[in-house]
Amino acid sequence: MSKTTVARGSRVEEVRLGLLEDLTNGELPVGAKLVNEQELALRFDVSRLTVREAVAALVTTGYLERRHGSGTYVVGLPGPRHALDATLSYTHMIAEAGMKPGVELLDIETRPATKTEAHELNLEPKELVRSLERVRTADGRAVVYSIDIVPERFVAGVSNKKFNRSLYDLLLSIGEPVVSANAVLLPVIADQRLSSLLEVKVGSALQQISEVDFNRNGHPIVLSTEWHVPGVFELRVNRRP
Numbered sequence: 001m002s003k004t005t006v007a008r009g010s011r012v013e014e015v016r017l018g019l020l021e022d023l024t025n026g027e028l029p030v031g032a033k034l035v036n037e038q039e040l041a042l043r044f045d046v047s048r049l050t051v052r053e054a055v056a057a058l059v060t061t062g063y064l065e066r067r068h069g070s071g072t073y074v075v076g077l078p079g080p081r082h083a084l085d086a087t088l089s090y091t092h093m094i095a096e097a098g099m100k101p102g103v104e105l106l107d108i109e110t111r112p113a114t115k116t117e118a119h120e121l122n123l124e125p126k127e128l129v130r131s132l133e134r135v136r137t138a139d140g141r142a143v144v145y146s147i148d149i150v151p152e153r154f155v156a157g158v159s160n161k162k163f164n165r166s167l168y169d170l171l172l173s174i175g176e177p178v179v180s181a182n183a184v185l186l187p188v189i190a191d192q193r194l195s196s197l198l199e200v201k202v203g204s205a206l207q208q209i210s211e212v213d214f215n216r217n218g219h220p221i222v223l224s225t226e227w228h229v230p231g232v233f234e235l236r237v238n239r240r241p
Helices: 003-024 037-044 048-060 090-096 115-120 167-173 192-198
Strands: 064-067 071-074 081-083 101-112 128-138 141-151 178-189 205-215 220-228 234-236
Touching: 003 037, 003 048, 037 048, 048 064, 090 101, 090 128, 090 141, 115 220, 141 192, 167 178, 167 220, 178 220, 192 220
Parallel strands: 081 234
Antiparallel strands: 064 071, 101 128, 128 141, 141 220, 178 205, 205 220
């Protein structure tokens, strides 16, 4: 990668963060029209191409919308920030944001673990797991689609109907709280199925999180794959030396 590419990339991020700050502090409320590229280029002392790339990133994540022949308008505001150095209950996170949390249980079954699941959860080959497919909602809007795999030995006495709630709360109630996690983040594009489940357009940008949660004894207790709709929450990575 050339020095020029690296430099422009950092300037694009500078402009993007500057505009996000305007959204957060109310200088650009929903419905406001963005000033033209030339004015933004002068403000941030960058090229119009850099401004265009920064604005495009905010369009992709749902904060801005381009209207042909009219300009670029604010259509969404940054959601609450949550650090990824702590385990997250999305039910609680949605409630803390002032929205009504909901969980739609799409499917649940008890079945033998796949080879990958057995490896990630440190299980014997074909050991039983409880597989959950759910959509979390905020004020009725789909915001997270997830597939969660729990070793059956931890939840053998729990009926399926009790999984229609926060999984972390359920595990806490049976004496198996989640105390740590390892997660991998990956930007992905919505296919037809994700588009339908999360009520977004095919090709929309989504954030995928693959995570293994551990109990207080250090045993892996949940293997999750989640797809998040951007613009509802800002998930922030805190790095330590």
